[in-house]
Amino acid sequence: MQKHFDFVILGAGIAGLSAAYFLSKSARIAVVEREQAWGYHSSGRSAAVFIEAYENPTVSDLSLDARDFFNQPPSNFSEYPLVKPLGGLMVVRDGEQAAAEAYLQRWSQRCPKLERVDAQDALARVPILRREGLQGAIFDPNLMSIDTNQLMQSYLRGFRANGGELFCGFDCSVQSLSNQHWLIRSGDRTLSTPVLVNASGAWANETAEHAGVQTLPIAPRRRTAALLSMPAGAPTWPMVRTMDQTLYFKPEDPGVMISPQDEGESSACDAQAEELDIAVAVDRFQTLCDFEVSRVHSHWAGLRTLTPDRCPVVGFAEDTANFFWLAGQGGAGIQTSPALGKLAAESLLSGSNLDPRLDPSRLSSQEHADVQ
Ligand SMILES: Cc1cc2nc3c(=O)[nH]c(=O)nc-3n(C[C@H](O)[C@H](O)[C@H](O)COP(=O)(O)OP(=O)(O)OC[C@H]3O[C@@H](n4cnc5c(N)ncnc54)[C@H](O)[C@@H]3O)c2cc1C
Structure with missing residues (x-):
């Protein structure tokens, strides 16, 4: 043929x-x-x-250009909403205030809804965060989950x-x-x-x-993710990211998805998570949050191809x-x-x-x- x-x-x-x-x-x-x-x-x-x-x-x-399509896709494109509000919390810990200011200066003009919140507010949104060392957070009401x-x-x-x-x-x-x-x-x-x-x-x-x-000059880099079960299932928290970009977590059935935001070199392949990267993610999660991980429900890795x-x-x-x-x-x-x-x-x-x-x-x- x-x-x-x-x-x-x-x-x-x-x-x-x-x-x-x-x-x-x-x-x-x-x-x-x-x-x-x-x-x-x-x-x-x-x-x-x-x-x-x-x-x-x-x-x-490019993302802002795409936002209208997600919010109002063409008629007949999708039976279900493509996005849902999730919200984002960038946590600011001891010694990170200058970095937080620089972040706001860099992004506030194009993302005017970014908002500085205090530690109490951050804890009200994500109660498992450790209070010790928490200075506050930057809240992003426009962060969405995509189906x-x-x-x-x-x-x-x-x-x-x-x-x-x-x-x-x-x-x-x-x-x-x-x-x-x-x-x-x-x-x-x-x-x-x-x-x-x-x-x-x-x-x-x-x-x-x-x-x-x-x-x-483009290269695939591995990124690891793991799912942790939570006693009451997926919480209604926003996505949490650290200022130094070493951890994020977000609600996902049956609990939370965590990632150490790794960028290990990789060939083009069917990427698999490495034990060490999963352990690092769990350790960082337990350091940031008052939650003891007893079991990793599942894990995976994928390639992000970077220029x-x-x-x-x-x-x-x-x-x-x-x-x-x-x-x-x-x-x-x-x-x-x-x-x-x-x-x-x-x-x-x-x-x-x-x-x-x-x-x-x-x-x-x-x-x-x-x-x-
Ligand atoms: C853990 C993780 C979290 C991420 N989170 C986000 C996020 O929250 N938001 C976001 O926007 N992005 C996110 N990304 C990035 C996003 O997933 C990638 O940017 C995107 O999927 C890249 O799409 P792609 O079509 O280029 O690549 P792929 O999805 O890899 O598709 C390429 C396809 O090409 C096929 N292929 C290769 N060679 C050939 C060939 N010779 N002939 C035929 N087929 C071929 C492959 O089999 C593959 O199916 C994340 C990535 C990872 C790994």
């Missing part, structure tokens, strides 16, 4: 599915996924939260309704032809397209190499005009997906790179080892 498409997207994570949704409104699209199911890697392993004051101004801009599964299903449903096709279990080879077309082959199935979109997450550089395109400037890469490759990068979403690929999917679609349809902050060429002078 051979089928022709206007664009073929490699990777059915949130990046590939969101771009496919927006693109399929005006073009014939195939999404190709190596695994048997979509969303198996990073996109199915996230903390599923939306934080406006996140990472850097570019990522924050990631619903979001991905909705992108997929919309894409299919527009005639798009998803090929799972498609372990393919990629060949560039002299007539500026690509052949994507798996067994006896062949897809052809003039433009290949690289939305392959942690494998983005492998995909580029495979296609004969120059790689970029040196911690901004995504969205645009045509410098050296190969019909190869498009949609990668490097780091820790914000879910919350930025409506904005990045739309931007990728507009760039692909116009044949030009529309946001210089995300242009792949900005990275060509940066070293692979520079990812921070």
